[in-house]
Amino acid sequence: MSSPEFLPMTAEDVRRLRDRLDAAGRKLVFTNGCFDLLHAGHVRYLNQARALGDAMVVAVNSDASVRALKGPARPVNNENDRAEVLAALRAVDAVVVFDDERATRLISAIRPHIYAKGGDYTVDSLNAEERAALDAAGASIHILPLVPGRSTTATLKRAATPEKSARLCLGVLGSGVGSNFQAILKAIQNGTLDAEVAIAISDQADSPFLETARAAGIHAQFVNPGANPRRLSDAAQKEIAEHLQRAGVDLVVLAGFMKILRAPVLDAFSDRVINVHPSLLPRHKGADAPQQALDAGDAESGCTVHLVNAEVDSGRTLAQARVPVLPGDTAETLHARIKEAEHKLLPGVLAEWQA
Numbered sequence: 001m002s003s004p005e006f007l008p009m010t011a012e013d014v015r016r017l018r019d020r021l022d023a024a025g026r027k028l029v030f031t032n033g034c035f036d037l038l039h040a041g042h043v044r045y046l047n048q049a050r051a052l053g054d055a056m057v058v059a060v061n062s063d064a065s066v067r068a069l070k071g072p073a074r075p076v077n078n079e080n081d082r083a084e085v086l087a088a089l090r091a092v093d094a095v096v097v098f099d100d101e102r103a104t105r106l107i108s109a110i111r112p113h114i115y116a117k118g119g120d121y122t123v124d125s126l127n128a129e130e131r132a133a134l135d136a137a138g139a140s141i142h143i144l145p146l147v148p149g150r151s152t153t154a155t156l157k158r159a160a161t162p163e164k165s166a167r168l169c170l171g172v173l174g175s176g177v178g179s180n181f182q183a184i185l186k187a188i189q190n191g192t193l194d195a196e197v198a199i200a201i202s203d204q205a206d207s208p209f210l211e212t213a214r215a216a217g218i219h220a221q222f223v224n225p226g227a228n229p230r231r232l233s234d235a236a237q238k239e240i241a242e243h244l245q246r247a248g249v250d251l252v253v254l255a256g257f258m259k260i261l262r263a264p265v266l267d268a269f270s271d272r273v274i275n276v277h278p279s280l281l282p283r284h285k286g287a288d289a290p291q292q293a294l295d296a297g298d299a300e301s302g303c304t305v306h307l308v309n310a311e312v313d314s315g316r317t318l319a320q321a322r323v324p325v326l327p328g329d330t331a332e333t334l335h336a337r338i339k340e341a342e343h344k345l346l347p348g349v350l351a352e353w354q355a
């Protein structure tokens with residue numbers, strides 16, 4: 001006997017669910033998306049969204065609306081299958097399929113108490129119509145960060161190139177001592193990080209950083225930064241992008257790289273460049289962060305691993321670790337303590353990232 005076909009709910013069903021919850025003083029969470037190939041990033045995001053209220057409805061874009069949003073090759077799985085898989089998750093109480101590119105009409109019909117959105121949005125950058133529908137419904141809006149390194153596009157890429165190893169392929173950039181680079185190599189060596197370093201690039205020809213790469217048998221590449229000591233030349237930016245692309249890296253790691261990257265590196269590796277910085281960002285951006293913490297009289301400092309965007313030390317934070325500022329600390333002693341924390345934090349973030 002074949003199992004009965006899964007039927008998603010209608011907007012009216014969900015509205016009744018919402019009204020029942022409302023009468024009991026409970027809250028319905030609403031979120032929406034394509035959910036084409038479910039991965040751990042989706043599951044974590046959905047669990048966080050569900051925790052905002054007492055029940056959750058997921059609105060899934062229909063096949064036609066996924067095609068309109070993502071092109072003719074998508075969806076990989078049809079709307080009924082996507083709805084059925086989502087409905088099986090612990091975090092999900094109801095699934096509806098909707099045909100528009102935006103969820104505006106559905107939001108107006110369901111009037112959820114809470115709206116959760118994943119990604120690099122801010123409340124202000126939400127679509128204006130959706131925002132108006134949410135405001136009219138009195139819904140509170142929560143933006144949840146997506147899990148970096150987990151995406152449908154990356155999953156499809158891995159599936160399309162099975163000959164390529166699933167091991168994360170790194171390009172590491174550094175300007176100085178290279179202790180973070182050593183921490184990455186150590187984590188690879190002891191098996192806590194399943195990755196390989198395809199290339200190490202420095203703007204400093206004689207840096208210990210490049211020496212470490214050579215000693216480990218890794219392609220060590222000096223890139224001439226150009227005449228201006230403060231600004232990496234356009235030619236250098238281009239050269240770095242080409243080296244990284246030729247080496248086939250999945251993720252670019254700035255481990256003590258003291259120059260600012262721009263196009264074309266950031267375009268070629270959008271959301272795939274991460275940096276470690278010796279402060280609890282957004283406090284103390286730029287150079288000399290440990291000294292800035294001492295000057296500010298902070299009782300606590302730490303380090304941040306974040307995505308790199310065009311603004312200095314401003315991309316989305318992926319992880320932080322705290323360290324105390326101790327009486328008598330100098331910038332050197334504080335920085336040394338922060339670096340110990342960095343040596344755990346950075347390999348940990350990389351181990352979480354999927355090629």
Ligand code: GAR
Nearest residue numbers: 176177178179180255256276277278
């Ligand atoms: C690290 O503390 C890193 O956070 C910092 O440079 C140091 C490099 O040490 N980076 C920045 O300040 C970037 N703004 P290392 O060469 O021994 O890894």
